[in-house]
Amino acid sequence: MTLETSAKRAFDMLRETSIAYDCVLLDIDMPERDGIELCADIRRLDRYRNAPILMITKHMEQAVVERAFAAGATDYVTKPFAFVEVVTRIRVAHALVQERRAALDSYLALQNSVGQPAVGRASVRKSKDMPPVMVDExxxxxxxxxxxxxxxxxxxxxxxxxxxxxxxxxxxxxxxxxxxxxxxxxxxxxxxxxxxxxxxxxxxxxxxxxxxxxxxxxxxxxxxxxxxxxxxxxxxxxxxxxxxxxxxxxxxxxxxxxxxxxxxxxxxxxxxxxxxxxxxxxxxxxxxxxxxxxxxxxx
Missing domain, CATH: 3.30.70.270 (Reverse transcriptase/Diguanylate cyclase domain)
Known part of the structure; x- marks a missing residue:
C-alpha cells in the first residue's frame, strides 16, 4: 500500500511503477486538481483500464456522483465511513475483475484444448457456446x-x-x-x-x-x-x-x-x-x- 497526497506524483507513480497496483483509492478533494480528473487520467492507462478505482469523499451531491462515474470510478464511498466498509468494497470490486478474467481464461483454455489457435483477450472470437451476455464482460x-x-x-x-x-x-x-x-x-x-x-x-x-x-x-x-x-x-x-x-x-x-x-x-x-x-x-x-x-x- 502506498499513500500519496499529490495528484501529479500519484499519477506518475501509477504510470511508472513496474508492477501495477491492484486497486486505487482517490479523494475527490486533492491539491492541484480533483480526484475525478485524476480518475479519468488513470483510466487512460492500459494497465488500469479495468482496475477498481474507489472514490473516497464527503460529497453526496448527485452531480458530483455523476462526474465521478462518468470519469471511470468503480465505486463511491462517502465520509464518514467505517474502515470495514471500505475493505469490503475493495474486495468485492477486485473479485469482480478476477471473475471476469477467470471466465475468459477458461474460455480461451477450452478453445486451445480443441485445437483452436491461441488468441489474446482483445482478439477473442465467439462460439455457439459463448452467450451474448459474456461478450462485454x-x-x-x-x-x-x-x-x-x-x-x-x-x-x-x-x-x-x-x-x-x-x-x-x-x-x-x-x-x-x-x-x-x-x-x-x-x-x-x-x-x-x-x-x-x-x-x-x-x-x-x-x-x-x-x-x-x-x-x-x-x-x-x-x-x-x-x-x-x-x-x-x-x-x-x-x-x-x-x-x-x-x-x-x-x-x-x-x-x-x-x-x-x-x-x-x-x-x-x-x-x-x-x-x-x-x-x-x-x-x-x-x-x-x-x-x-x-x-x-x-x-
Missing part, C-alpha cells in the same frame, strides 16, 4: 456513459441517497439480439452495443443518461427526468438513429435492427436502494409494452 464498453453492470448499480445506489435526487429508470431492448450475436464477431458485437448506447445518448440529449447492458440486448438507462415524448415517437426516433449508425458501420450485413422501450420508472430518494427490485420493475414495463406491440401486430 472483459472488454469494457466505454463511451456514452455505458457502465459495467456492477458499476452502474454502485452509481444508482449512491445517487439515490441524496435527498433531492432525480432518477428515472428506463429499460430498452435491442430485438433479435441472438441473431445479431450470430452474425457478428466479438469486436463487431461490442461495436453494436456501443452504437446502441450512442443512439440512446443522442435521443435523450440534452439530458445526461447513464446506462448498462443487463444482458441479452436489454439496456437499463438512468436519467434525471422521464422522456417527455410518447413512447411510440421516441422508439421511432431512436430506431432511426440506430439504423443509420448500423448502415454506416461497414462491418455488418443483414443484421436485424429493432427495439422496444418501456415507460420510465421514477426512483424516490432512499438511503438504501433495492437495485434488483428497481431494475426488475423497469424491465417489466418494457416487457409489458413488448407484449402489447406483439398483440397489435398479431391482430
Amino acid at each position: 472483459e472488454q469494457h464498453v466505454s463511451g456514452d456513459n455505458l457502465l459495467a453492470l456492477p458499476v452502474f448499480r454502485n452509481y444508482l445506489e449512491q445517487a439515490a441517497r441524496e435527498d433531492k435526487a432525480k432518477i428515472h429508470l428506463t429499460a430498452i431492448k435491442a430485438q433479435y439480439i441472438s441473431r445479431v450475436f450470430e452474425l457478428t464477431s466479438s469486436d463487431e458485437f461490442l461495436e453494436f452495443l456501443k452504437m446502441f448506447a450512442k443512439a440512446i445518448t443522442e435521443e435523450f440529449a440534452p439530458e445526461q443518461v447513464f446506462m448498462t447492458h443487463m444482458g441479452n440486448g436489454v439496456f437499463l438507462c438512468s436519467s434525471h427526468h422521464a422522456p417527455t415524448r410518447n413512447l411510440t415517437k421516441m422508439e421511432d426516433a431512436l430506431l432511426l438513429k440506430l439504423r443509420k449508425l448500423v448502415e454506416t458501420s461497414g462491418f455488418v450485413q443483414d443484421v436485424p435492427v429493432d427495439l422496444v422501450m418501456g415507460s420510465a420508472l421514477k426512483i424516490n430518494p432512499t438511503p438504501k436502494l433495492n437495485f434488483c427490485r428497481a431494475s426488475k420493475a423497469a424491465i417489466a414495463r418494457m416487457d409489458s409494452r413488448d407484449l402489447e406491440q406483439n398483440a397489435v401486430s398479431a391482430a
Whole structure:
C-alpha cells in the first residue's frame, strides 16, 4: 500500500511503477486538481483500464456522483465511513475483475484444448457456446456513459441517497439480439452495443443518461427526468438513429435492427436502494409494452 497526497506524483507513480497496483483509492478533494480528473487520467492507462478505482469523499451531491462515474470510478464511498466498509468494497470490486478474467481464461483454455489457435483477450472470437451476455464482460464498453453492470448499480445506489435526487429508470431492448450475436464477431458485437448506447445518448440529449447492458440486448438507462415524448415517437426516433449508425458501420450485413422501450420508472430518494427490485420493475414495463406491440401486430 502506498499513500500519496499529490495528484501529479500519484499519477506518475501509477504510470511508472513496474508492477501495477491492484486497486486505487482517490479523494475527490486533492491539491492541484480533483480526484475525478485524476480518475479519468488513470483510466487512460492500459494497465488500469479495468482496475477498481474507489472514490473516497464527503460529497453526496448527485452531480458530483455523476462526474465521478462518468470519469471511470468503480465505486463511491462517502465520509464518514467505517474502515470495514471500505475493505469490503475493495474486495468485492477486485473479485469482480478476477471473475471476469477467470471466465475468459477458461474460455480461451477450452478453445486451445480443441485445437483452436491461441488468441489474446482483445482478439477473442465467439462460439455457439459463448452467450451474448459474456461478450462485454472483459472488454469494457466505454463511451456514452455505458457502465459495467456492477458499476452502474454502485452509481444508482449512491445517487439515490441524496435527498433531492432525480432518477428515472428506463429499460430498452435491442430485438433479435441472438441473431445479431450470430452474425457478428466479438469486436463487431461490442461495436453494436456501443452504437446502441450512442443512439440512446443522442435521443435523450440534452439530458445526461447513464446506462448498462443487463444482458441479452436489454439496456437499463438512468436519467434525471422521464422522456417527455410518447413512447411510440421516441422508439421511432431512436430506431432511426440506430439504423443509420448500423448502415454506416461497414462491418455488418443483414443484421436485424429493432427495439422496444418501456415507460420510465421514477426512483424516490432512499438511503438504501433495492437495485434488483428497481431494475426488475423497469424491465417489466418494457416487457409489458413488448407484449402489447406483439398483440397489435398479431391482430
